[in-house]
Amino acid sequence: MATPADATRPHRAPLNTQAVLRAAVALADESGVDALSMRKLAQALGVAPMALYKHVDGKDELLDGMIEVVIGEIDPPEPGVEWKTAIRRRVLSARQMLLRHPWASQVIEARTKVRPTPAVLAYMDTMIEIFRSGGLSVDLTHHALHTMGSRLLGFSQELFNESGGDDQEPDPETSRAMAEQYPNITALVTAITHDEGSVVGAGCDDQFEFEFALDLLLNGLERLHDAAS
Amino acid sequence: MATPADATRPHRAPLNTQAVLRAAVALADESGVDALSMRKLAQALGVAPMALYKHVDGKDELLDGMIEVVIGEIDPPEPGVEWKTAIRRRVLSARQMLLRHPWASQVIEARTKVRPTPAVLAYMDTMIEIFRSGGLSVDLTHHALHTMGSRLLGFSQELFNESGGDDQEPDPETSRAMAEQYPNITALVTAITHDEGSVVGAGCDDQFEFEFALDLLLNGLERLHDAAS
DNA sequence: ACCTGAACACCGTTCAAGT
DNA sequence: ACCTGAACACCGTTCAAGT
Numbered sequence A, B: 001m002a003t004p005a006d007a008t009r010p011h012r013a014p015l016n017t018q019a020v021l022r023a024a025v026a027l028a029d030e031s032g033v034d035a036l037s038m039r040k041l042a043q044a045l046g047v048a049p050m051a052l053y054k055h056v057d058g059k060d061e062l063l064d065g066m067i068e069v070v071i072g073e074i075d076p077p078e079p080g081v082e083w084k085t086a087i088r089r090r091v092l093s094a095r096q097m098l099l100r101h102p103w104a105s106q107v108i109e110a111r112t113k114v115r116p117t118p119a120v121l122a123y124m125d126t127m128i129e130i131f132r133s134g135g136l137s138v139d140l141t142h143h144a145l146h147t148m149g150s151r152l153l154g155f156s157q158e159l160f161n162e163s164g165g166d167d168q169e170p171d172p173e174t175s176r177a178m179a180e181q182y183p184n185i186t187a188l189v190t191a192i193t194h195d196e197g198s199v200v201g202a203g204c205d206d207q208f209e210f211e212f213a214l215d216l217l218l219n220g221l222e223r224l225h226d227a228a229s
Numbered sequence C, D: 001a002c003c004t005g006a007a008c009a010c011c012g013t014t015c016a017a018g019t
Helices: A017-031 A038-044 A049-054 A059-071 A083-100 A104-114 A118-133 A138-153 A172-181 A183-193 A206-228 B017-031 B038-044 B049-054 B059-071 B083-100 B104-114 B118-133 B138-153 B172-181 B183-193 B206-228
Strands: none
Touching (some): A017 A038, A038 A049, A059 A104, A118 A138, A138 B206, A206 B083, B017 B059, B059 B104
């Protein structure tokens, strides 16, 4: 008869999404993200490969979940701090996270090109809020995002380029939901595109932004050089 | 009898490395680098998968070869041009290349982490030469590389971080060969590490460089904000 | 010298089945 | 509700063989 003490009873805690994500992060930290496969992750959890699909929708969603985990490790913004200091501390905290998870920049970059995760959007939203609360204009904040690039996330790949792979126009309901959840992104994009409907930066001149950032860097370097001469 | 006009004669030009690389670049341009497999590339060339291995050593070397092809599309440096203009033109040329080959930034980043290709090293070397010829000090040039990051290559991921995955110390002969081929990289690294033997920037304080770049950007943004107020 | 076919050890994922 | 096993359509690559 099968009792709770039956020898065939599995002697591990039942799986859940958080446990799967944490195991995936640990496995990627140890062996790199290229060595992370659904099959190896299942093996590490002592489970059949297909058991994972009850808790994550597939490999892409697993990677998205791992992003949520590591973004959650970045320090929250501190209220009442001058904008430059606030941005600086947060970016350095993001950098510390990336040093703990060397695979994260690559995964965040790749997945963000397809569709940014909610945690990435929320992070960017709070960063925009810091700039705007500091008194920077919408235009300058917009340029700042491009100039900082993904330095905002502790590394420096341009995010949100190629106007996002998500071609379809969002319907009005999701637009409104987006505006509620990410008010600063919405306000900035609205101000820049002058078109309430679009949420992704359709009205953004990539070439101009690239040159803006480039010249900001070059002028800064020149100033340092002149000061040293 | 088998004559040149034999019906069984293959009616395509014989394969060579350049043809393989060009086909791979074209396939990645069309379908993205994730869809690029040895098998699909072979199919596109009308050949068995294993035929490719006579011309490239494997998939990693195929990717390296593709990098050489696209780096070769960047305009060469123009002599006798002021350093800021020279850097600016070259970076914008690199950016145009990346717009033609959207997969390239990802591939260059991933492969450079393992081992930079000769074309990438040569490109960086000429960029350093432009800075140094413009009179910038070795230290400022070093900071400039970190500040510009991979904006130097038209995108903005930090390259050469993690001190390169290539752990083993190069033997004296290859060090000397490196110094001949990439004199500016060598001079800069030597000046920074004060250690002739090491070629990769072992003496580079990543944290300091990150903050240097960050502050350069933030100070530049602040100056623009102040000027606008 | 150049190309092929079969085979091996991997993938992610669907499906029907177990408990 | 949660997990499994077999199977499918893919990978990159080795090996022995063809011409």
